Amino acid sequence: MTSPPIPAGELEEFRAAVRKFAVDAFAAKAAYWDEKEEFPRENRELLAKLGYLGLVIPEQYGGSGLSILHATVFLEEISRVCFNTALVCQIAINGPSRAIEILGSEEQKKRLLPKCVSGEYMFGIGMSEPGAGSATTDMVTSVTPDGDGWRLNGHKVFCTGGHLATHILVFARFGKTKGAYGIGAVIVEKGMPGFTVGKPDRKMGGRGVAEAELYFDNVHIPKENVLMVGDENSTKSFRVLMSSFGPERVGNAAMCLGVAHEALELAVAYSKERHQFGRPICEFQGIQWKIADMATQIHATRLMVHHAATHLENGFPNPLAAAQAKLYANEMVQRVTNEALQIHGHYGFTRDFPLERMVRDSRGFALGGGTVEILRNTIASIVYGRSFNQRRD
Template structure:
């Protein structure tokens, strides 16, 4: 039987208390007003949450990935927007920098991440390169002590408040995965512009923006990994940095599902129809049983992925399993929780409609469920498949 040690269970209890006390009350506010929960970021920095997995020598706690996973789960249980901020802090570029960055880069950027002063975003998707990210055309051209960026990115989560963006770009006249590398661009760099936030369905407190690069000259010291025009090595190594994001995505799914399940279970004990609590009806019992089972299965997959690390990152197959299952599980659970609440769940008096909206985006970011199935199939077969249309 898989069981967390007492220290991690104690941490979970503390994280749940903090989330319920500090984040739950204004969860609807951030969503309705579409405001970034900056006060929550500051509180998480004070509590050490933003640096929980960052090594101690750079100001963090050096905790295992699974501890950060538990934290995300407990925060997402009450406030998805706050969890999004924590996710970006512990599983975004800071994790990639911790594993792939130079010593100088770690000392320069990570302490600020821990304090909540450095807010990192990721620039990967482009208008013509979403799931087919290897179709990206944003270019990176070495020029002495600089790298010159030209191109456009979209759907950068939290980019409107970010101080730094980890940008993926193409070195040389290459195609496919060859030549793709990454560099960090700081806000205010000439030639770098951030677009206006666009409206979206869920996670409305943490907006998404477009990024524009017009002969943007970035110091070579900001280079995480130059693209290798002659091989896929740089791309594969950078792609491994998606592991923490995928496990964190799954952990947030778990938290939202857990919150929805708890609301539905409590409501089924209180709500009466035909003279008795609706929990007495087998149809409701089966819904609750299915929800509990799916949440339990997701938790085991997620914790396993967060525990089994390869070269500092979660095992790619374990991360893909966990994200795929959790992405679809959270949609089923939140939808059933709303159904148990009846029309009350459809109103904004209850958080279920927000949870349903928030849960829908999980299966799009960090690899769609379709792409994850392709990834899993390739690893199961032990070979790559050409996914291009007409192939």
């Protein structure tokens, strides 16, 4: 299904408005959040006040009800200015709130979504485990029946913003199942007995939005906090839940696009100003070819991202389009930021310029939300029309 077209003028007006807002509100402290490794709380509060955290949440739940394409443009422009603030937006716009909106019960939507819009609630995702990263179906975190509710036990890692989240969407195994069978999802709330958060991890990029380990020791989960019960007799529930990562993948690609776009703009401007051998370095063919390749790759990425944002299946982006957009964008942003730094020479390597930060921030895109290797497996499976067993039996 293709979403209704948005007039080009309307989308560009929206882009211009977001660009101005981002520059005015976030540019001054973009380096600060990275340098201090501090969460941009004041930025999140402003985003909530202006309604941006509920950009795509339907109006009946307090949101703006805009399209996924609007969200991709929004993320692109915020990423051009402040990557850490864009991460905050990504979690709010393309994280668990999207899964709740499409897969949740009406009670869950009414209870949770309005407070996601207001910023009172902040969600995280508990999926990866120490022994189950790319091999997601090796997860051992489990849910067992307990009266009219459930008990959750397990350990999750790399939860972005997990130390600050009020709620965590936790993927877990229902019943004594193996592989993709029986995997479902529950909502854990901060303060539930048995739920503890580890010390935030220090990381290479996106340093203002840390990641944390999560521990679940016999946590009682009321039935109203079950998003999807794992089907012990099939892989259906797991496949549906994995489709909910489509928005995250498209948002990830949109952020890559924003970072790369800004890196290109900086490289173009610098190459006009920097003189060597008596002339601007933009007059050297070697620089011109770098800029041409960067611009072409960015253009191709934008087309792929917009295609993925407008081709939906059951409310989520088409899995093939989302995987292809993320794969291409993840590798593109590393090439472009690296070339932009190279054009700046040793100045780009210093912390007086934003290029070294962009290179660091760009690296994590290819890890979260599906590594580029796993994305290639996914794409190949769809192209072949069959799944491939990656396990050594």
